[in-house]
Structure formats: C-alpha cells, structure tokens
Amino acid sequence: MITRRKLIRNLSAVPLLGGLAGTAKALPFLDVSSTAPAKDYFKELGVRTFVNAAGTYTAMTGSLMLPEVLAAIQYASKDFVMLDELQDKVGKRIASLVHSEYAVVTSGAFSAITLGLTGVLTGPDEKKAAAIPHLEGTGMKTEVIMLKAHDIPYAHALKNTGVKVLQVDTREELEKAINDQTAMLFFVNANNFDGKVQVEEFIQIAKAHNLPAMIDCAADVPPVENLWRFTKMGYDMVCFSGGKGIRGPQSAGLLLGAEKYIKPARLSMAPRGNTVGRGMKINKEEILGMMVALEYYLAKDHAKEWKMWEEQIALVGNAAKSVPGVVTEVKVPAVANHIPTLHVSWDEKKIPVTAADLRDRLRKGNPSIEVADGQPGNKYAISITTWMLVPGQEKIVAARLKEVLSQGA
Structure with a gap:
C-alpha cells in the first residue's frame, strides 16, 4: 500500500513536470488523510499476488503504476x-x-x-x-x-x-x-x-x-x-x-x-x-x-535504469548457473520488450524437472513468483526479466530460482 509519506518522499526527488511540482506543498491532492483505512482486499478476496519476473503481460495486469501516477489519478477523481x-x-x-x-x-x-x-x-x-x-x-x-x-x-x-x-x-x-x-x-x-x-x-x-x-x-x-x-x-x-x-x-x-x-x-x-x-x-x-x-x-535517467536491469539480471543469472547443469544467456530483443532478458535452460539428466513444473513450484512458493516461457519447443527452459520487479525483489527471485533448481537436481 502506497502511504502518503512514501508519495511525498518519492515526489520530492522529482523535478517540476507539466505543472506538477515534487513537493507536498505544491501537490495538495496528496493529502489522503480522509481516505478509508487500508484493507488487504486481494487477501480478503482470495486473489493471489506475486512477484513479476515475467514481464508486462496483460494477463498479469501489465506494470505497476508509479506513485506519481497514482497521485494524479487521485487528484483527478475529486473534480468534474x-x-x-x-x-x-x-x-x-x-x-x-x-x-x-x-x-x-x-x-x-x-x-x-x-x-x-x-x-x-x-x-x-x-x-x-x-x-x-x-x-x-x-x-x-x-x-x-x-x-x-x-x-x-x-x-x-x-x-x-x-x-x-x-x-x-x-x-x-x-x-x-x-x-x-x-x-x-x-x-x-x-x-x-x-x-x-x-x-x-x-x-x-x-x-x-x-x-x-x-x-x-x-x-x-x-x-x-x-x-x-x-x-x-x-x-x-x-x-x-x-x-x-x-x-x-x-x-x-x-x-x-x-x-x-x-x-x-x-x-x-x-x-x-x-x-x-x-x-x-x-x-x-x-x-x-x-x-x-x-x-x-x-x-527519467534511462541509462541508469538500464544498468540497474543488467545488474539485477546478472544477480539472478549467477544464482541460477551456480547449480550444476544450468546454462544462462542474456539477450535483448531487437523489437518489442527491448530489455535485458535472462534465458535459463538446464540439462534434463541432471535436473529432471520440466519448465512447467519449475514454474509451478515458483508460483506456489512464498512469495509467489511468475516467470515466462523459454525457447519454443524446449521443455527445460524459462526466461526472466527484472524490469517489473520492485527493487530488492531480484534477490528473492535469485534465491528461489536457485533453490527450486537445486531441489530438482
């Protein structure tokens, strides 16, 4: 749940854009003190949430909006x-x-x-x-x-x-x-x-x-x-x-x-x-x-963001290939989803776990993690992106992926 304090902190580091200044004083619509107490609606409804290491798939509800976008949405909701x-x-x-x-x-x-x-x-x-x-x-x-x-x-x-x-x-x-x-x-x-x-x-x-x-x-x-x-x-x-x-x-x-x-x-x-x-x-x-x-x-600083993605991918990749029989490769699609993508494959003789089984184990873990399909026709491969992760979640993905691969070895 995005708190008022977090919104103000995040916005304070952002330069003036389109008339929206990065301070609480310049953004009075950030006052959410009158909103209802936070409830865990997904938990109440029995809806699974997960760490998104797959990408911006519509079935996975795309991306997470920035706090600044949420603030603008709340602002717009108050007037006709x-x-x-x-x-x-x-x-x-x-x-x-x-x-x-x-x-x-x-x-x-x-x-x-x-x-x-x-x-x-x-x-x-x-x-x-x-x-x-x-x-x-x-x-x-x-x-x-x-x-x-x-x-x-x-x-x-x-x-x-x-x-x-x-x-x-x-x-x-x-x-x-x-x-x-x-x-x-x-x-x-x-x-x-x-x-x-x-x-x-x-x-x-x-x-x-x-x-x-x-x-x-x-x-x-x-x-x-x-x-x-x-x-x-x-x-x-x-x-x-x-x-x-x-x-x-x-x-x-x-x-x-x-x-x-x-x-x-x-x-x-x-x-x-x-x-x-x-x-x-x-x-x-x-x-x-x-x-x-x-x-x-x-x-935003796109070069800085790209470097962060590369570092996150390297962390996850190093964890995966530390398991004997695992091979990793980083590719950047030429068009569409043009971001560093980690391809993970493994020797089925050393790790007799299919990609479907591995994805299911990641999905059923705590926290639940979603990854994407690997190479077409390869039942022992998955792919991972980090651009939809909340910073720090790459460590969770790395640890869980290594754990699940090791369990299958």
Whole structure:
C-alpha cells in the first residue's frame, strides 16, 4: 500500500513536470488523510499476488503504476471536467512531448488501432462514424492490407470497423493488392523481422501510393526514442500501450501522429454514444494518469535504469548457473520488450524437472513468483526479466530460482 509519506518522499526527488511540482506543498491532492483505512482486499478476496519476473503481460495486469501516477489519478477523481476538453489539453501536451502533430489517450493500444482506422474511414463525417462497422453503401473504403507475418491476434482491432483485412507476403503482392477500396496499410513493429517487407520499406510503399499507414508499437517502449521515431519516419498513426514500459494505467494507451486522421477518430470515441468506440471509454483519471506517466518516463535517467536491469539480471543469472547443469544467456530483443532478458535452460539428466513444473513450484512458493516461457519447443527452459520487479525483489527471485533448481537436481 502506497502511504502518503512514501508519495511525498518519492515526489520530492522529482523535478517540476507539466505543472506538477515534487513537493507536498505544491501537490495538495496528496493529502489522503480522509481516505478509508487500508484493507488487504486481494487477501480478503482470495486473489493471489506475486512477484513479476515475467514481464508486462496483460494477463498479469501489465506494470505497476508509479506513485506519481497514482497521485494524479487521485487528484483527478475529486473534480468534474468535460471529457473532450481534457482530451484536447492532454493530447496537446502529449503531442508536444513526443514531437507529434496530434495525440489522444485511448483505452489501450488495441483501441488505438480501431479508433485510428475509424478516423481514416470517416474523416470529419459524424454520420459515417455512426455507420461503422456497416460500411456498405456509405462511400467509406472497405479494405486494409497487412503482411501475413504480422497476423497477430490483436490485428482483430482492424476488423472491429467492418473492413476486410487482406494479407500479403512480398512487396510485389502488397502493391498488387492496393486498389480503390484500400483504406490503409497496417504494420506490426514487433514482427518487423518476420516479414519480407520491413518497417522503412513499408512506409515508403504507403507514401508512393498516397495511402495512410499505421504501425502497432504496443510493447515498443523502451527505447524512449520509439515514441517519436516512427512518426518522424513517416507513419501517420502510431499506437502504444500505456500500461507497459511507460508505467501508466493498464487500461490506457496512446494514438500519436497526423491530425487529419486522429482528430476525426475522436468522433468514434466517448462521450459520443452511437459509435463503435463508445465501449472503449477512458475516464478522466486514466487520461491524466497517462499524461503524468509519460512525463515521468521521459524525464527519467534511462541509462541508469538500464544498468540497474543488467545488474539485477546478472544477480539472478549467477544464482541460477551456480547449480550444476544450468546454462544462462542474456539477450535483448531487437523489437518489442527491448530489455535485458535472462534465458535459463538446464540439462534434463541432471535436473529432471520440466519448465512447467519449475514454474509451478515458483508460483506456489512464498512469495509467489511468475516467470515466462523459454525457447519454443524446449521443455527445460524459462526466461526472466527484472524490469517489473520492485527493487530488492531480484534477490528473492535469485534465491528461489536457485533453490527450486537445486531441489530438482
């Protein structure tokens, strides 16, 4: 439970950002003395909590919000504002922070994809926004093209608008598929190296055919530069998750890019009701919390944080490989979840414990610990990240991992 004292202490070390000063005096909303006594709700409900050494998975509720974000959420909860006005002002500030023409806070990267596409389809026409997903007879275009290698489950966000999604392999197939019904080209950055057309060539094709292009970068922060890299590259819309590396609300996201597409997307967002995006409502607390999370993310010392992750990974890795038969390797994914990742594998003859069994033992321990899958097809491997750990928890993970591996030896 975050206490008032901890909030004030944490904020006192932070420079002024977006009008939020790092002192209790400048942040009167930090006075939580009137709140109800703390209760252990998860324990009361019988919900398991755990040490997250796996990563920012939605099933594991993403990341933990910063105290500053929690303070902003509490602040926003105490007054009424007009939703559109808040989106206007927050969007303007976010756009300036990430060198974008326009920005809006969405209810996650998935909704950013859907809403961004609605802006492309409808333009500023409210009647068209109300017609989605029924495109026939409206004059709206009906197709989006993407690479087969990018057919991830989240691409379903495109289909919410009623479009037909065409999948292609090569540049030749892509250009052949373009026709008068093509509304947009869609790219998934996490799968950049899986396809035969990569990120820069893809946008060049879109520009050559005068088509808008959207890129899904849900898990592509860090590095921080990705927040403006793709708009500068020429992508018209870039979609980010807010509740992963940026450490904002798990139910928030960012849609960044060209005003000509994103401003019309607002026609399909709450508070308007007769639209496909009405159920993707995001509240004032999340909007403000997302802005504050972004401000603090941009201001942090990223090199220092990276060094901390490397040190934490080294601690856990050294503990694991001290067990005979265990091999460790540290890798940094080129795209998506670009953070030091520890891969742990072991000789099944020396340690006859499957990864599933090991994960179960870690899960059932005290404290409960979650780790991620290892190499595909290898039943004796797991992977670990430390970026979602509370500092100090790396020692717990190291000790428990060594203990469980040793027990299996």
